[in-house]
Amino acid sequence: MQGHDENPGRHLIAKLNAFMRTTAGSEDAINDLASRRITSLDRGQDIISEGEEPRTVNLLVSGWACRYKMMEDGRRQILAFFVPGDLADLHVYILKAIDHSISAITPIKFARLTPKEFEEISDAHPKLLRALWWESLVTDSIQREWLVSVGQRDAIESVAHLACELFVRLKTVGLADGNQCDFPLTQIDIADALGMTQPHVSRTITKLNKTGFVSLKRGKLEVKDLAKLQKLAVFNPNYLHQLYDE
């Protein structure tokens, strides 16, 4: 078990394949990236905290995490979920202090790259660098789509949209098993991501499950009718900027 992972970059590799289709030469480089300074954290611990000076680029190797901001009075907004293969803040070392925190939703492992390491590897693999930029632009695009959800979608649309997004993203990195995938979010996480309250998330999930398009519960998400779920969510996958061949 305990033995070390032969292919820790496989989720990122799978994702970049949705962009460039030619990771071939870069696969070793990515696995190399994904092996540096591996750190493990338990659920609830922060990878980085607001106000720190950013020093590393973080690649999530296993587990889920979230980016969030706390308001002074304790309100929390989750800004993004990270799943394996996701990179946090490629260029953030330019800033003096980060304006948000990232914490583990499940036990996680992540690789911490110094800007220098990162530059070396990307200098040696210009195509990879371009792909990583793409990755970063997709992350921005997801951020924008979340604003659409919170600003325009009602409760059931929002929850359905989140389910669609995470399912597609997990599928892309090879972590969906047929029509189902892990789903470790609590209702509080969902509430803080979508700007709702936890009881209302509960009621909304109940209602959503009753449609039969999906079975969403803590731990496991099962998509039973993706087309209908997407329609309900007003989900348009363009914002994920993938190549569409499946």
Place this chain on the structure above:
Amino acid sequence: MQGHDENPGRHLIAKLNAFMRTTAGSEDAINDLASRRITSLDRGQDIISEGEEPRTVNLLVSGWACRYKMMEDGRRQILAFFVPGDLADLHVYILKAIDHSISAITPIKFARLTPKEFEEISDAHPKLLRALWWESLVTDSIQREWLVSVGQRDAIESVAHLACELFVRLKTVGLADGNQCDFPLTQIDIADALGMTQPHVSRTITKLNKTGFVSLKRGKLEVKDLAKLQKLAVFNPNYLHQLYDE
């Protein structure tokens, strides 16, 4: 009048000064950037539209614009406001299709740079390139803070927060005159940015103006008690990542 602008990059220069304090050598380069392929648009026209292949980096030279997304059923979410000195999508040419549109809120002028021009200039001025990255990261940070507004702040907090942000940003680019600045947004724009309805924006602005901290009306924003307004808005300027010496 009609004569051409001697210093079209001054707003961007002022903004970058809040980051690097040494635009000296780069000022000419920025003014050069801001003179390329100047385009004028009337209110309501799109700079770029969803689905297009992005080809240029756009620098807003005068007027206001907004980035927005339309849902299939016509709901609109405004994702960002652009004021003079703002750059749209530094690296977006990596993507095959943009996932949002940008349109003019007032008559605008903007410069369109090809990726090539942009690279030439930034190769010649590495410090400038770094500053432009900073600019782009601040834009991302603003995007995140908007999600906090829409997800967590109630109506009066949201509107107050938007007023704070735009006032600070305009001040940074030299477009605030003492405690007041232009404010061309309609209540519909505000509503679509904050995920509210226009009538409720109207009621909320009335209530906000009654606090006496601010006078907000179409055309002009006047800040009467910035500290109290910021407190009401739960506004923490850190997310704008400026140097704080004033």
Place this chain on the structure above:
DNA sequence: CGCGCCATTGACCTATTTCAACGAGGGTGG
């Protein structure tokens, strides 16, 4: 066994939406 965390559910409450009417101002064409 008991504690803590998480989800469910009910009853009530309220911020915001919805629908609709009205009014002010600015521009245009007759």
Place this chain on the structure above:
DNA sequence: CCACCCTCGTTGAAATAGGTCAATGGCGCG
């Protein structure tokens, strides 16, 4: 110069999505 229209903002009344508060129950774990 007036009439008209169109956009934008204001306001009221009624409706509702979602919030609040609180009790209950399941379940995993020390």
